[in-house]
Amino acid sequence: MSWSTARLDQVAEIVGGSTPKTGVAEYWNGDIPWVTPADLSDLSGHYIGKTPRTVTPAGLSNSGSKLLAAGSVLLSSRAPIGHVAINTVPMATNQGFKSLVPDASKVDSKFLFWWLKANKLYLQSLGNGATFKEISKAIVARVVIPLPCLVEQRRIASILDHADTLRVKRRRALLLLDELATSIFVEMFGANSGHEMQDLSDVCSAHSGGTPSKARADYWEGGLPWFSPKDLKTLNLYDAIDHVNAVVLEETALRIIPKDTVAVVVRGMILSHSFPVSRLRVQSTINQDLKALLPKNGIDPAFLAHSLIAQAPIILSKVSTAGHGTKRLDTQSLMSTQVPKASMKSQLEFRARIDRLDSHRETLVKRADALDELFASLQHRAFQGEL
Numbered sequence: 210m211s212w213s214t215a216r217l218d219q220v221a222e223i224v225g226g227s228t229p230k231t232g233v234a235e236y237w238n239g240d241i242p243w244v245t246p247a248d249l250s251d252l253s254g255h256y257i258g259k260t261p262r263t264v265t266p267a268g269l270s271n272s273g274s275k276l277l278a279a280g281s282v283l284l285s286s287r288a289p290i291g292h293v294a295i296n297t298v299p300m301a302t303n304q305g306f307k308s309l310v311p312d313a314s315k316v317d318s319k320f321l322f323w324w325l326k327a328n329k330l331y332l333q334s335l336g337n338g339a340t341f342k343e344i345s346k347a348i349v350a351r352v353v354i355p356l357p358c359l360v361e362q363r364r365i366a367s368i369l370d371h372a373d374t375l376r377v378k379r380r381r382a383l384l385l386l387d388e389l390a391t392s393i394f395v396e397m398f399g400a401n402s403g404h405e406m407q408d409l410s411d412v413c414s415a416h417s418g419g420t421p422s423k424a425r426a427d428y429w430e431g432g433l434p435w436f437s438p439k440d441l442k443t444l445n446l447y448d449a450i451d452h453v454n455a456v457v458l459e460e461t462a463l464r465i466i467p468k469d470t471v472a473v474v475v476r477g478m479i480l481s482h483s484f485p486v487s488r489l490r491v492q493s494t495i496n497q498d499l500k501a502l503l504p505k506n507g508i509d510p511a512f513l514a515h516s517l518i519a520q521a522p523i524i525l526s527k528v529s530t531a532g533h534g535t536k537r538l539d540t541q542s543l544m545s546t547q548v549p550k551a552s553m554k555s556q557l558e559f560r561a562r563i564d565r566l567d568s569h570r571e572t573l574v575k576r577a578d579a580l581d582e583l584f585a586s587l588q589h590r591a592f593q594g595e596l
Contacts, residue, residue, distance in 0.1 A: 211594075212355045212356060212357045212594055213355075213356050213357075214353050214354065214355055214356055215315070215316075215353065215354060215356045216350060216351055216352065216353055216354075217309065217349055217350055217351075217352045217353075217354060218349075218350035218351075219315075220311065220312050220315040220316040220321075220354070220356065221282070221309040221310055221311045221312060221316060221321070222309070222310040222312075223307055223308070223309060223346050223349050223350055224275050224277060224281075224306075224307070224308045224309075224310060225286075225302075225304065225306065225307060225308075225346060226244075226274050226275075226301060226302030226303050226304050226305070226306045226308070227272040227273050227274040227303065227304050228272060228274075228303045228304060229264055229268035229269070229271060229272040229274075230271070230272075231532070231533065231534065233268070233271075235265060235267055235268070236264055236265055236267055236268030236271065236272070237262070237263070237264060237265065237268060238263055238265070239263050239264050239265030239266065239267075239268060240263060240265070241263055241264045241265065241266065241268075241269055241276065241299070241300065241301055242257075242258070242259060242260040242263055242296075242298065242299075242300035242301070243260055243262050243263055243264045243268075243300065243301050243302070243303065244257065244260050244283060244296075244300055244301070244302045244303070244306070245260075245262075245302070245303045245305060245478070246285035246287070246288050246289065246292055246303075246305045246306070247477065247478040247479075248260050248261065248478060249283065249285055249292035249293070249294050250289075250292055250439065250479075251478065251479045251482075251483070252292075252294055254377075255294060255295055255319075255322060255373075256294060256295050256296070256297050257283070257294045257295070257296055257297065257300075258296065258297035258298050260300065261478055261481045261482075261536075262534060264301060269301055272301075274301045274302070275301065276299050276300070276301055277296060277299060277300055277301065277302070277308055277310060278299055278310060279296055279297055279298050279299055280295060280296070280311070280318050281295070281296055281308050281309060281310045281311070281318070282294075282295055282308065282309040282310075282311065282318055282321050282322050282325065283295070283296060283302060283306055283308045284306060284307055284308055284309060284325055284332075284349070285305055285306055286305060286306055286307040286343055286344045286345075286349070287305045287336075287338075287341060287342065287343035287344070288305055288341055289333070290329075290332055290333045290335075290336050290342060290343070290344055291325070291329035291330075291332050291333055293322055293325045293326050293329075294322075295318055295319070295322055307344060307345075307346055307349045309321060309349075315356070315359075316354075316356065316359075316362065317359055317362040317363050317366060319363070319366035319370070320362035320363065320365060320366045321354070322366075323365070323366055323369045323588070323591070324354050324355070324592060326588075327588040327589070327591075327592060332344060332352070335348050335352075355592055355594070357594070364596075365591045365592075365596060368587070368591065368596060369587065369588065369591060372583075372584050372587055373584065375580060376577070376580045376581060376584055379573065379576060379577040379580055380577055382573055383443070383570060383573055383574065383577065386566055386569065386570050386573070387444055389566060390444070390515065390563055390566055391515065391518055391519060393559065393562055393563070394515040394516075394518070394519055394559065395519060397551075397555065397558070397559050398512075398516070398519075398549040398551055398555075398559070399519070402549070404549040404550055404551055405549070405550045406547040406548065406549060406550065407547065407548060407549075407550050408544065408545055408546070408547065408548075409502075409516075409517075409543065409544045409545070409546040409547075409548055410544040410545070411505075412504065412505055412508045412513060412516075412548060413471070413502040413503055413504050413505055413508060413513060414502070414503050414505065415500050415501070415502055415503075415540055415543070415544060416464070416466065416500070416501040416502075416503060417495075417497060417500065417501075418436075418463065418464075418466075418494060418495030418496045418497055418499055418501065419461065419462055419463050419496065419497050420496050420497060421435075421453055421457045421461055421463060422461075427454055427456065428453055428454055428456065428457050428461075429451070429452070429453060429454070430454050431452055431453050431454030431455055431456075431457075432452050433452055433453050433454070433455060433457075433465075433492075433493065433494060434446075434448055434449035434451075434452055434489075434491060434492075434493040434494070435449055435451045435452055435453045435493070435494045435495070435496065436449045436472060436487075436489060436493055436494070436495045436496070436499060437449070437450075437451065437495070437496040437498060437499065438474045438476075438477050438479060438485065438496075438498050438499065440487070441472065441473075441474060441485035441486070441487045441499075442485075443487065444486070444487055444488060444514065445487070445488050445490055445567065445570075446472075446487045446488065446489050446490060446491075447490050447491055448491065449493065453494060457494070458494075463494050464494070465492060465493075465494065466489060466492070466493050466494060466495055466501045466503075467492060467503065468489060468490055468491050468492050468493075469488060469489070469490065469504070469510040470488075470489045470493075470501045470502065470503050470504075470510070471486065471487070471488055471489070471501070471502040471504070471510060471513050471514045471517065472486075472487050472488075472489050472495060472499050472500070472501050472502070473485065473486050473487075473499065473500050473502065473517060473543070474498060474499060474538075475498065475499065475500045475537065475538040475539075475540070475543065476497070476498040476535060476536070476537045476538070477498050477535065477536060478535065478536055479536075480525065480528045480536035480537070480538060481528070481536050482525075483521075483525075484517070484518075484521040484524050484525050486514055486517045486518050486521075487514070488510055488511065488514050489501070500540065500543065502517075507553055508556070509553070509556040509557060509559075509560050511556075511559065511560045511563050512551065512556040512559055512560065513548075515559070515563075516548035516549060517546070517548070520546050520547070520548065523546065523547075524538065524542075524543065524546055527542040527543070527546075
């Protein structure tokens, strides 16, 4: 099937963003949602209607930022390139965006959203910059997209929406398994179990990580997992998105984290609403936004991980905001968290029950991964006119 094509600036207005002066109180905590790329990285769906930070009309006008109408397509242009969402209410963005306000007579916002999602790697390849990659307004303007008629655009978007819903349901089943595990923990060690409590520092030691120089390409050519907050999406982690070379351990302060360590996020906007906890099931390294918690003798890693998950609401209440707005959890606050005292026998009984859930989880993960592969194929065919 032959479709016409168009540059993005021919079908949408391209709008950048900015940040009001953080030292001016009257610019902040208003009624206008203000988005950063980090807000999109934590987004579970396609739409965004609420943000951790807001600005006032004065902050908007004095920053030179523009209010984006609902139904715009937000595209992060740096740190990282390629996060996409559709806003459900008028909102502004920081300078890390080149958002698109579609011409409704030419392009459907959901079709544009899916095309950008499917071409994330291509968009990232267009990035320029020594310190970090960024795509400029001019680069975004020149991007060419396929442009079938509006009826066909909406049909394609509807097909992809439906397929994505199936993927989300499969992933939701995995989350329900995690919730079941938490219920088992509360049943065995919760407030009504009669267990005494102790400081987290009594059951584990905390270790920090770091980021090797991006200027050293050889540092990033190895097979050693380097975990960061973007990896902490599931309870058990066997590999990371990024990897480093063993030479990093010799030339930097980065250190090996032994397998069956528990990792938690201690810095990032995700701490405004969630406290990610994962078991690192392989020998690895971590970045500076995580803390690695090494269980002491007599402490099972599964028990430790679920102790933290159960205490997540209390831990989140200890999160503070740094001067530049980033959320952080200091080590002293983390390590003073109260966790149950439990015999090794009880811990191992809990682990046995959790291991049975993990077996079922592995089956679900394989099915979810298969759906992801099918969806990627469907996306490719959709924009080739093969649906």
